[in-house]
Amino acid sequence: MGKIGLAVTLAAMTSLIPGCYPESPPPCPAIAMAPVVSLTIPASYVDSVKSVRMKACQDGTCTEDVLELFPGSVAIDQGCSPDGVCSATSSPDGTLHGSLFLPTLTESPIDATVSGSAADGTALPVRTLTFTPKGDYPYGEHCGRFITANLVLDAQGLRQG
Template identity: 60%
Template structure:
C-alpha cells in the first residue's frame, strides 16, 4: 500500500507541475504607476537662452500652471551584456534641460500648452503656445491598461510636440 501511495503522490505532483507549463495563468502587469505630467525638453542649442520657465497646460476645461524646475537631461549609454545575459546602461549628461509640470489628470483629449519665462539675463522669453493631442499606448499589453504621455520641446523656433 505504501508503494501505491508514493506512486500516486509522485504522479499527481508530476501532472500538476507540468500543467503549469501548458496553461499559463496570464501575463502579469508591471507595478508601475503613471504620473500625470507634461514633460518639457530644452535642446542644447536653446539652453543658453533659458533662465526660468513656466508652463500652463489646459485640457478638458481645466488648466494648471506652475514654474518648472529645469534639470540636466541625459541619454542612456549601453554598457553591453555579460555572458550570463545581464545587460546594463548608464546615464550620460547630454547638455539638454528637462522639466515636468504635474497635472491632476491626463487624457488623450486635445491639450493646449503655453510656455513663458525669462532668459538667462532676465529678459522675458517669447510666449509660445502649442495645441496637440497626448499619446496613449499599451506597452505591456491591453490587459495592463493604457499609458498616456504628453511631451513638448522648447527651442528658438517655438514649442513643438516631443517624443515621449
C-alpha cells in the same frame, strides 16, 4: 514498440502539451504614469533659457507653475557578461527637462502656453500650442493604456515631442 521507440514517442508528445494551453501574458510592471505635461529643452537652446513657466488647460481645468528644470541624460549600453548579466549607465546629454503636474491627464486636447526668462534676464517669447496627448500600450494591452503629453521648446517654438 521497444523502449527506445516508447521514449521517443513520449518525448514528442510531451513537447506538444504546452501548445495546447494558452500562454498567460507577461506580468505588468508595478508602475503608474504621472499626470504630467513634460517639457524638453534641447541642448542647442539650453544656454538661452533661465526659467520656464507653463500653463496647461485640459477639459476646462487649468494648471500653471514655474517648472523645475533637471539635466537630461541618455542610457549608455555597457554590454553583457558571459553569464548574461547586462548593464547600462547614464550620461548627461545637455538637455533640460521639466514637468507640470495636472490633476488628471486624458486624451483630450491640451492648450499649452510656455513663457519664461532668457539667460540675459529678458523675457522669452510666449509660445502656445494646442495638442493631443498620445495613448499607447508599452507593456501590452493587458497592462492598460499609458497617456503621455510631451512638448519640446527650442528657438523655433513649441512643438509636440
